[in-house]
Amino acid sequence: MNQDELKKQVAEAALEYVESGTVIGVGTGSTANFFIDALAGIKGKIDGTVASSVASAERLKGHGIPVLDLNEAGELSVYIDGADETNSQLHLIKGGGGALTREKIVAGASRKFVCICDESKLVSVLGAFPLPIEVIPMAQSYVARELVKLGGRPELRQGFTTDNGNIILDVKDLEIMEPCKFESELNNIPGIVTVGIFANRPADVLLLGTANGVDTRTAG
Numbered sequence: 001m002n003q004d005e006l007k008k009q010v011a012e013a014a015l016e017y018v019e020s021g022t023v024i025g026v027g028t029g030s031t032a033n034f035f036i037d038a039l040a041g042i043k044g045k046i047d048g049t050v051a052s053s054v055a056s057a058e059r060l061k062g063h064g065i066p067v068l069d070l071n072e073a074g075e076l077s078v079y080i081d082g083a084d085e086t087n088s089q090l091h092l093i094k095g096g097g098g099a100l101t102r103e104k105i106v107a108g109a110s111r112k113f114v115c116i117c118d119e120s121k122l123v124s125v126l127g128a129f130p131l132p133i134e135v136i137p138m139a140q141s142y143v144a145r146e147l148v149k150l151g152g153r154p155e156l157r158q159g160f161t162t163d164n165g166n167i168i169l170d171v172k173d174l175e176i177m178e179p180c181k182f183e184s185e186l187n188n189i190p191g192i193v194t195v196g197i198f199a200n201r202p203a204d205v206l207l208l209g210t211a212n213g214v215d216t217r218t219a220g
Contacts, residue, residue, distance in 0.1 A: 004034075006118035006209030007082075011035040013207050013214045014080045017114045020045050023073045025106040026060060027081020028053040028099040031116050035080055036060055050076060052106045053099040054163050070109060079110035082117050083203075084129045084196075090115065090203040090219045091179040095132030095196030098162050104194055108201055115203035119210045127174035130155070132196035134166050139191020146189050147171055166193055 001009070011034035018024055018039070026036060026049045036056065039049075040063035048066035050073050051057035057067045070076075081103060085093040092115060094100050107113045131152070135143050140156065147154045152171035160168055176182050179199035186195040208215040 001211055003118055003120070007031045007116075008034045008038075010116040010118070010207040010209040010214055012038045014114055014116050015039065015042060017078050017080065017112065017205070018042065018046060019077045021047060022077035023048045023050060023068060025050050025076045025079030025081075025110045026052065026056055027079065027103055027106075028056045029082045029097045031082030031118075032056060032080070033059060035116060036063065036065075039063070039065060048073065050106055050109075052081065052102040053097070070106065076106065076110040078112045078114055079107045080114045080116060081107070083115050083121055083198075085123050085126050086115060086117060086121055086203070086206060087123060087126055087179070088217075090206050090217065091126060091197070091199040092203060093126050093129050093131055093196050094198055095134070095168070096129070098132065098157070098160055098168055100132055100196045101134050101162065101164055101194040104198065104201070107198065112205065113201070113203045114205045114207065116207045117209065119208050119215070122208060126176040126179055126197070130170035130172045131174055131176070132157075133169045133171060133186065134162055134164070134193040135169055136191045136193060137167050140167060140169070143189055143191045144169060150185075164193070
């Protein structure tokens, strides 16, 4: 199976976590897009969705799936999204598509977070994938200097602005041994909006696409 087939496999498996008569959170990225396309087949089962990006909202609407504002929707039954990296504790790196802030908000507002990805995203230590960090533009240089002090090599994502009007620094050369601690440490740097480490609120369920089928893992 190629990577797209593995992504489609886990996207379809995630439909089992969609509860009737609820509003669900929907993520951003290539794997999430497969989920959106699969969700179209059961769209009558749910009351609506909250999207973590403008792009996902447009794709959902294109399938005739209602998209609500999170402030109107309240608590969500489940959030389904992909990841750029995951470890065995279901700590994640997310934000390769630049939607990390809204992704983290929607994940936080959901009772359950189901992460869907192919087996290539499973790593022993987070950090090989450059860590995305959303930053207020005026703080770019200051935040970059602070990240260098922590051992990272930040690079501005050229020509990219988040849905929130901010910039992304992609931080290379990290080996994140203590994801929860490092996430909290970065959150204390003024000017950082959101860190692409999802560890203090990890995924509850990981659906990993493999050549032998979907490998289901739970936190703890």
